[in-house]
Amino acid sequence: MERDLSLYRPNAGIALFNAEGKVWLGRRNLAEPPWQWQLPQGGMDEGEDPLDAAQRELFEETGIRSDKVRLLGSINEWLTYDYPPEVRDDPRFHKKRHLGQKQRWFAFEFLGMDSDFDLEAHGEIEFDTWRWAELSDLPNLIIPWKRPVYAAVVEAFTPFAR
Known part of the structure; x- marks a missing residue:
């Protein structure tokens, strides 16, 4: 069954x-264990190009600017996940009008040094710490309802995990 992407x-x-x-992996600030880890990701502004959004989000969440990365590849179709009912129905969750997220994924090579990361570069801190991890480990570290997307990311980007 085809998903109505306008709902994401x-x-x-x-x-x-x-x-x-x-691959760079961040621990979500204030998230409860055990599903605190994820890759940088974030919403696109109205009319924003997906690659531009990825570069903006990378800076906002890690402090890394586009001159410290090189594009390796992307997944050209939307990957989607649904928010579980306990998330979608929570009145504090301001994005509840969406069924979930549709995501465009990009792989970048990091050209800088570990000391270039600044998790406080943007006013809103997304991650409280980070680490390098094996790409193949990601699905087991991710909150269960995001795992199918992360499995697709692992499959698509395995060639970049030397």
């Missing part, structure tokens, strides 16, 4: 690979 919030996701082929 547009979002860009980033897999940032270091020279060893490991």
Whole structure:
């Protein structure tokens, strides 16, 4: 069955690979264990190009600017996930008008040094710490309702995980 993509919030996701082929993984600030880890991702502004959104989100969440990365590849179709009922029905959840998110994913090579990361570069702190991880480990670290998307990201971006 085809999904009505107009019911999903547009979002860009980033897999940032270091020279060893490991991917950058952030621990979500204030998230409860055990599902705190994820790749940088965030909403697209109205009319924003997906690649531009990915570069903006990368800076906002990690402090890394576009001159410190090189585009390796992307997933050209939308990947979607639904918010579970407990998230969608929570009155504090301001995005509840969407069924979930539709995401465009980009793989970048990191050209800088670990000291370039600044999790406080943007006023709203998304992650409280980070680490390099094996791409293949991601689905087991991610909140269960995002796992099918992360499995697709792992499959698509495995060539970049040396």
